[in-house]
Amino acid sequence: MKQFFIFVKKECLHILRDPRTLFILIFMPIAQIVLYGFALTTEVKNSRIAIFDQSMDEATIQLTAEISSSKYFNLVKVVHSYEEIEATFKKGTIRMAIVFPRNFRFDLLHSNHAQIQLIADASDPNTANTLANYASSIINDYQEALNNNTELPYTIKTQFRMLYNPELKGAYNFVPGVMALVLMLVCAMMTSIAIVKEKEMGTMEVLLVSPLKPFMIIIAKTIPYLFVSFFNIASILLMSVYVLDVPITGNLGLLLLESILFTITSLSLGILISNSAQTQQVAMFTSMMSLFLPTLLFSGFLFPVENMPLPLQLLSNIVPAKWYYIIVKSVMIKGLGFRYVWKETLILMGMTIVLLTVSIRNFKIRLA
Amino acid sequence: MQSVIVENIIKNYRTKKETVEALKGISFSVDKGEIFGLIGPDGAGKTSIFRILTTLLLADSGAATVDGFDVVKDYKKIRNRVGYMPGRFSLYQDLSVQENLEFFAAIFNTTIRENYNLIKDIYQQIEPFKTRKAGQLSGGMKQKLALSCALIHKPSVLFLDEPTTGVDAVSRKEFWEMLHRLKMEGITILVSTPYMDEASLCDRVALMQKGVIMTINTPAGIISGFKKPIWAMRSSEMYRLMNAVKEDETVESCFPFGQYQHIVFKNPGNDEQRLQEIARKGNFTQVEIQSIRPNIEDCFMALMQQ
Numbered sequence: 216m217k218q219f220f221i222f223v224k225k226e227c228l229h230i231l232r233d234p235r236t237l238f239i240l241i242f243m244p245i246a247q248i249v250l251y252g253f254a255l256t257t258e259v260k261n262s263r264i265a266i267f268d269q270s271m272d273e274a275t276i277q278l279t280a281e282i283s284s285s286k287y288f289n290l291v292k293v294v295h296s297y298e299e300i301e302a303t304f305k306k307g308t309i310r311m312a313i314v315f316p317r318n319f320r321f322d323l324l325h326s327n328h329a330q331i332q333l334i335a336d337a338s339d340p341n342t343a344n345t346l347a348n349y350a351s352s353i354i355n356d357y358q359e360a361l362n363n364n365t366e367l368p369y370t371i372k373t374q375f376r377m378l379y380n381p382e383l384k385g386a387y388n389f390v391p392g393v394m395a396l397v398l399m400l401v402c403a404m405m406t407s408i409a410i411v412k413e414k415e416m417g418t419m420e421v422l423l424v425s426p427l428k429p430f431m432i433i434i435a436k437t438i439p440y441l442f443v444s445f446f447n448i449a450s451i452l453l454m455s456v457y458v459l460d461v462p463i464t465g466n467l468g469l470l471l472l473e474s475i476l477f478t479i480t481s482l483s484l485g486i487l488i489s490n491s492a493q494t495q496q497v498a499m500f501t502s503m504m505s506l507f508l509p510t511l512l513f514s515g516f517l518f519p520v521e522n523m524p525l526p527l528q529l530l531s532n533i534v535p536a537k538w539y540y541i542i543v544k545s546v547m548i549k550g551l552g553f554r555y556v557w558k559e560t561l562i563l564m565g566m567t568i569v570l571l572t573v574s575i576r577n578f579k580i581r582l583a
Numbered sequence: 584m585q586s587v588i589v590e591n592i593i594k595n596y597r598t599k600k601e602t603v604e605a606l607k608g609i610s611f612s613v614d615k616g617e618i619f620g621l622i623g624p625d626g627a628g629k630t631s632i633f634r635i636l637t638t639l640l641l642a643d644s645g646a647a648t649v650d651g652f653d654v655v656k657d658y659k660k661i662r663n664r665v666g667y668m669p670g671r672f673s674l675y676q677d678l679s680v681q682e683n684l685e686f687f688a689a690i691f692n693t694t695i696r697e698n699y700n701l702i703k704d705i706y707q708q709i710e711p712f713k714t715r716k717a718g719q720l721s722g723g724m725k726q727k728l729a730l731s732c733a734l735i736h737k738p739s740v741l742f743l744d745e746p747t748t749g750v751d752a753v754s755r756k757e758f759w760e761m762l763h764r765l766k767m768e769g770i771t772i773l774v775s776t777p778y779m780d781e782a783s784l785c786d787r788v789a790l791m792q793k794g795v796i797m798t799i800n801t802p803a804g805i806i807s808g809f810k811k812p813i814w815a816m817r818s819s820e821m822y823r824l825m826n827a828v829k830e831d832e833t834v835e836s837c838f839p840f841g842q843y844q845h846i847v848f849k850n851p852g853n854d855e856q857r858l859q860e861i862a863r864k865g866n867f868t869q870v871e872i873q874s875i876r877p878n879i880e881d882c883f884m885a886l887m888q889q
Contacts, residue, residue, distance in 0.1 A: 221689035225678065232677040417673035421732075424637045424667040425690050426659075580658075582639045 218427060222435035229409070230439055240405065244397040244447045248454045251389045259345045265292040265303050265312045274320035278331075278357055282313065287349045304336055311335045311346045323361075379464075379549050386459040391543035392516025394451050395536040398474065399481050399510050401444050404502035406437050406485030411498040420582065429578045437482045444478045464550030473546065473556070476563055477539040481506075483570035484535070490577045510536040538563050584651075586740050586771035587613040587636060592645035594631050605631045607794040608645070613773060613787075618766055621775040622782045622879070623791030629775035630670055633744045636773070637667045650739050666738030668729050670745040670775075676718030680709055680728055683717050684735060691736030701768065702731045705761050723754030730761065741765065743774040747781065759784045779880035790883050797886040802879060809877040809885060811835075812851050815843040816858055818867040827865045833857065838884050845881055 230237055264282070268275050283290035291309060294300050300312045314332035316322075323329035333350050335343035380387040410433070413419040422432055448471065455461040463470065484506060492498035511517060513531035520531050531537050538559040545551040545559075553560070594606040606628045613619040621629045634640040636649055638658035647654045649661050674683045684706070688695050699706075705727050712720065717728060726746055733741060743762075747755045759781065762772055766786075774785065782788045783802040790797045790805070798805060818824045825844055828837045835849045848854050855872060862870040 218690050218692065221686055225675070225682070225686050228678060228682065229675070416676070417669055417671045418675060420639060420669050421667060421673045421687075422690070423639060424662050424665065425687075426663045426692065427690050581641065582634060 219431055219435055222427075222431070223438045226409070226436055226439045230443070236405075240401055240443050241446065241450075243400070244393065244451050245454060247393050247397060248390070248451060248459070251393055252386055252459045259287060259342055259349070261289045262287060262310045262342070262346055263291040263308060264288050264346075265294050265300060265309045266290060267294045267297070267300055267312060267314045269317045270315050270319040270321075272318075272320040274323060274329075275315040278315075278354065279313075281357060282350060282353050285349070285353060287346070300334065304334075309336070310342065311350065313350065384459075384461070386455065386461045387548050388544075389516060390451065390455040390459065390461050391540050391547060392514060394448065394474065394543055395477070395514050395516065395539050396507070396510055397447050397451065398444055398478050398539075399484075399506050399536055400502075401447055402437075402440055402478050402481035403485035403488065403506050404499060405443075406440050406482055407488040407492060407498040407502055408495050409436055409440070410486065410489035411492050411495050415494055423580065423582075429580055430575050433486055433575060433578060437486070440482065440485075441478060444481075445475075448474045448478075461548070463547050465546035466552065469553055470543065470546045473539070473542045473560060473563075476560065476567065477535065477542075480535045480539075480563055480567040480570065483567055483574050486574040487570055487577070490574060490579065509534045513537055514540040516540055535563060535566050538566075584615050585612045586615045586617070587611075587619075587647070587649050587773060589632070589636070589647045590645055592632070592635060592642045592647060594628075594635065594640070594642050605794050606635075606642070609794070609796055610645075611789050611796060611799055613771055615771055616766060616769050617786045618762060618772045618774065618784070620782055620785030620788040621773070621791055622777075622779060622788050622883070623775075624777055626793070627791040628794040629791060630744055633667070633669075633742050633773070633775065637665060637742055638662060664739050666733035666736065666741045668726075668733040668741075668743045668746055670748065672725050672729060674717045674725075674729055674732060677716060679714050679716055680720070681713040683728060684731055687732040688735045693736050695735065698735055698737050701737055701765075702734050704764060705734075706731045708757075723750045723758075726750055726754070726758065730758070734765070737768075738770065740771045740773065743772065745775050745777065747776060747778065755781070779878070779883060782879040788879070790879075790886060792883075792887055797883075797889075805879060805882050806877055809882050811847050812854060813875055813877045813881055814846045814854055814858060815840070815871075815873050815875045816846055816862075817843045817869075817871045818862065819869045820867060823865065824862075824867055827861055827867075828858075831857070831861060836884065836888060838881075840880065845875070845884075847881075847885070 230240075266279055266283075268279065279290070282288050288311075292303060294303060294312070297314075300314070303309050304312070312334040314334065316330055316332075319329050319331075331354060333347050335347050337343040377383055413422065452463065452470075456463060485502070488498055488501050488505070492501055513520065513527070513534040514536040515531075520528055520537070523531070542556045542559045542563075545556050589609055589611050592606050592609045596603045596605055609628070609632060611619075621627075621632060623629055631640065635642050636647060636654060638654050638661050641655060650664060652660045654661060675686070678686065684695055688698075709720070709724050709727050709731070712724065717725065720728060730743070730746065733743070747758055750758065755778075762774065762784075766772060776782075782790075782805075785802065787799065787801050788805065789799045798808070800808065816824065816828070821839065821842075821844070825837060825839060828834055828844060828846055833848055833850065835847045837844050837846045846858065848857065855874075858872050859870075862872075
């Protein structure tokens with residue numbers, strides 16, 4: 216046991232003596248939260264629009280005011296011709312233009328039929344769609360207000376209710392994603408690099424010719440990274456609650472236990488990579504390509520898995536981060552209990568046991 | 584009792600393109616408490632032998648035992664009792680001298696205090712720098728620290744792979760003095776070196792070349808196996824002299840050695856006159872000719888030519 220503790224102590228010294236890496240380990244999650252929270256947001260806010268109003272009557276002015284006062288739009292330009300609209304789009308200063316034809320109010324009142332044209336920059340299709348939807352719903356609201364006086368015979372009213380995330384904040388989606396990503400990076404990449412470093416520096420040769428048991432070497436090397444991960448989990452959760460206003464609706468204890476489970480999954484992946492990699496670069500690139508990218512792509516955090524072709528959907532099942540992402544979303548955002556995530560937990564546990572067994576079995580007790 | 588027995592070990596390294604024969608059937612044995620030297624140039628196969636004996640590599644065929652334990656079957660037992668110092672500096676560069684030593688003592692379930700007398704002579708020299716990071720030590724001090732770490736658990740057999748390579752002359756001398764003190768403690772020492780002059784410091788040596796042991800003997804035995812007289816010759820123009828000597832068909836070999844050419848004739852007799860003749864023909868100046876005793880390197884060169 217004394218062997219084990221001194222090995223862990225040695226491993227901690229390695230980490231502490233490399234302040235730059237330590238700095239990255241501790242501040243990477245915080246930087247990611249800040250980045251995703253404020254810079255890389257997928258929310259549509261304050262989109263710049265232009266208006267081409269050919270009628271300038273009571274109705275168009277009122278509609279313009281409604282649209283430009285909403286938080287989604289920011290009226291930056293009033294244009295006077297179609298050519299000008301196109302020129303403004305080409306400059307890239309606006310994302311959408313709203314065109315009112317001549318006699319808008321007159322048509323509306325007398326022929327009960329008026330038209331508005333929305334021109335959106337669809338080079339970013341999702342944003343264009345979202346903007347068009349937001350604008351139409353504002354226009355619909357206006358129309359309803361007009362109809363309030365008269366009773367229409369048949370009307371269907373759609374009522375929306377956004378569950379779990381009523382304000383439609385992007386943070387609700389990416390906090391679980393960032394947790395999966397950071398734990399994967401810290402645990403898998405850093406442990407694989409740390410183990411391969413011993414091979415590269417030649418110290419593994421000396422460790423092997425000692426009474427140390429292989430699994431003891433492995434476990435001792437991973438323990439410090441386990442602690443770094445705990446620290447990261449805590450910092451991400453604190454940031455999300457106090458900076459991004461994403462509350463932890465579910466059981467904190469359950470969330471932490473699930474995170475520890477995922478940490479161990481990632482650690483065993485790191486050990487597995489270190490078994491085959493001979494240099495630190497190879498370990499890093501393997502971790503990047505085989506862990507970081509799949510986590511980003513297949514966890515459902517950036518791209519919904521349901522929209523992918525079937526083979527990719529099946530592939531996503533072997534990405535541990537996908538299951539962890541589902542668990543964190545369920546527990547943290549939806550506030551669900553263990554009853555609702557036991558299946559995912561079981562899958563993660565199974566993966567961990569398999570990975571850990573395979574990686575300790577495959578640990579090379581000799582060189583080459 | 585024999586500490587190390589190696590029987591007909593063959594080891595090949597396979598890459599995609601070619602197969603390199605590192606060891607072509609090596610056999611030798613080392614007595615308990617002996618300093619046994621593996622002497623040979625780079626690529627002779629010294630490191631491969633060390634790795635096979637320290638259970639880090641598996642031989643393709645052949646058998647070997649260390650302290651009576653088989654290197655394949657009983658590898659765990661061997662790992663408990665031997666000390667190994669790899670050719671490359673293999674300690675933690677970001678840990679201090681003391682931290683390194685404490686770590687290696689602990690993983691062998693011992694303490695620095697327990698075996699301090701064994702490493703005292705060596706460790707005292709680096710003790711003033713014990714808070715310094717191992718990576719910032721000089722070459723000689725690094726090797727002394729590595730030796731201390733390999734010794735801290737009082738191994739029965741010590742494997743030192745080129746411990747003096749890249750170490751200054753004074754440190755090399757000190758290092759060998761330490762090895763002789765360790766021998767007094769009853770520790771068997773297997774040491775490899777590319778420096779022929781260190782061969783005479785071993786009890787017995789194996790001269791190796793390209794995966795083959797050319798001869799095994801005591802240093803004196805190897806030298807006495809060199810039967811022909813050997814001559815040292817110098818002049819003001821060494822390169823031209825070497826070519827001139829080599830042109831003579833009665834000359835068996837001529838190798839530059841320090842400031843002299845070492846020369847052996849095919850059929851000895853009137854050697855000095857023949858050399859003077861060469862010097863006169865080539866109009867060499869400041870010529871010096873003397874009969875010398877062969878050293879290990881002369882023997883090595885002669886064996887290589889056979």
